[in-house]
Amino acid sequence: MSATPNYLNLLQSTGDFLTISRDNEWHLEPSQFTLNNGTRVNVHDTGVIEFQPAVTTSKDIVLSSAVHGNETAPIEICDELIKQIISQSLELNQRVLFIYGNPKSINIGLRFVEENLNRLFNGHHTVDGVEMNDERVRAAKLERYVTDFFARGEKGSERSHYDLHTAIRGSKNEKFAVYPFLHGKPWKKSQLQFLLSCGVNTVLMMKSPATTFSYYSSFVHGADSFTVELGQVKPFGQNDMTRFEKTKQTLTALISQKEVEYPQFNAKDFELFAVHRTINRTQEDFSFPFSDDAENFTGFAKGELLATDGNTPYFADVEGEAIIFPNAKVALGQRALLTVVPMAIDSNFV
Numbered sequence: 001m002s003a004t005p006n007y008l009n010l011l012q013s014t015g016d017f018l019t020i021s022r023d024n025e026w027h028l029e030p031s032q033f034t035l036n037n038g039t040r041v042n043v044h045d046t047g048v049i050e051f052q053p054a055v056t057t058s059k060d061i062v063l064s065s066a067v068h069g070n071e072t073a074p075i076e077i078c079d080e081l082i083k084q085i086i087s088q089s090l091e092l093n094q095r096v097l098f099i100y101g102n103p104k105s106i107n108i109g110l111r112f113v114e115e116n117l118n119r120l121f122n123g124h125h126t127v128d129g130v131e132m133n134d135e136r137v138r139a140a141k142l143e144r145y146v147t148d149f150f151a152r153g154e155k156g157s158e159r160s161h162y163d164l165h166t167a168i169r170g171s172k173n174e175k176f177a178v179y180p181f182l183h184g185k186p187w188k189k190s191q192l193q194f195l196l197s198c199g200v201n202t203v204l205m206m207k208s209p210a211t212t213f214s215y216y217s218s219f220v221h222g223a224d225s226f227t228v229e230l231g232q233v234k235p236f237g238q239n240d241m242t243r244f245e246k247t248k249q250t251l252t253a254l255i256s257q258k259e260v261e262y263p264q265f266n267a268k269d270f271e272l273f274a275v276h277r278t279i280n281r282t283q284e285d286f287s288f289p290f291s292d293d294a295e296n297f298t299g300f301a302k303g304e305l306l307a308t309d310g311n312t313p314y315f316a317d318v319e320g321e322a323i324i325f326p327n328a329k330v331a332l333g334q335r336a337l338l339t340v341v342p343m344a345i346d347s348n349f350v
């Protein structure tokens, strides 16, 4: 039998899994223990901790943050939840897997170390002829932890994954979610109601597969998955946590209640957008005609310049085409800009 890992006393007494993960950037010895209230705690790796309450559960919930290390507000939310669960001030009624995606990138205060983790899921971590690095190894492991977590759930459990981020730029719609491409399956109003309760009334509907964590759990595990953008990137200590209160309360209810009642769906409560197109950076000289403080959801008139990739200019081809996640510094071949157009709630909702 292996010796008790030396972090276990600290974890049990403080619940500070964030510090333990940051102190063990790429690997942490697994361990298990049971809280007095019967909840089983399973540390799978650095940044990966599972809670299994003693009661029968109906939901398997993955809450990830720090897929980008400088997006601190979601990390602080998860840190608070984990501490409350371990101190037993919050009692669970559902299974939860918390993931801090990239502890080393938290420590260096950057989006990633070598490579953007959120471009490596759905198998893209392992590609013939491409050398592995720490982030590729991590993406492969995270897929395995999520797979095992869902596989061990009660038969028929509802699966969900909320991958919590903050955006580099300010946004006209401060909080928004990305609904991964569902390959023709209907979007769920109940999920929109959950998001609204989190303070997120704006949702972007993707129209193609992606290499993101949320697309992976949606596509491979049939989970209700979203990338959720909760505000703008800020360093630790500079987040106004009152802006995340609704999100924290809604997540608390989700994991601690047997069933959560949301208000009745009303299309007027939402702003929905369809992704119009993705513009990739293929050339070194890639630029935008707008400044670094142009906000997400800024609309452009038809014919206006949106981006220039080498010798290729991209012009808005519909009135009001709006920019999301513009980033001229992404690696070659990666998404430098998404554009969206408003979308009505149509019959593809259940």
Ligand SMILES: O=C(O)CCC(=O)N[C@@H](CCC(=O)O)C(=O)O
Residues within 6 Å of the ligand: 068, 118, 165, 166, 167, 168, 169, 178, 210, 212, 214, 227, 325, 326, 327
């Ligand atoms: O603000 C930005 O430019 C990026 C914020 C962020 O990390 N967004 C995610 C979205 C993932 C998705 O499309 O579902 C990302 O770019 O990875």
Ligand SMILES: [Zn+2]
Residues within 6 Å of the ligand: 067, 068, 071, 165, 166
């Ligand atoms: Zn992010």
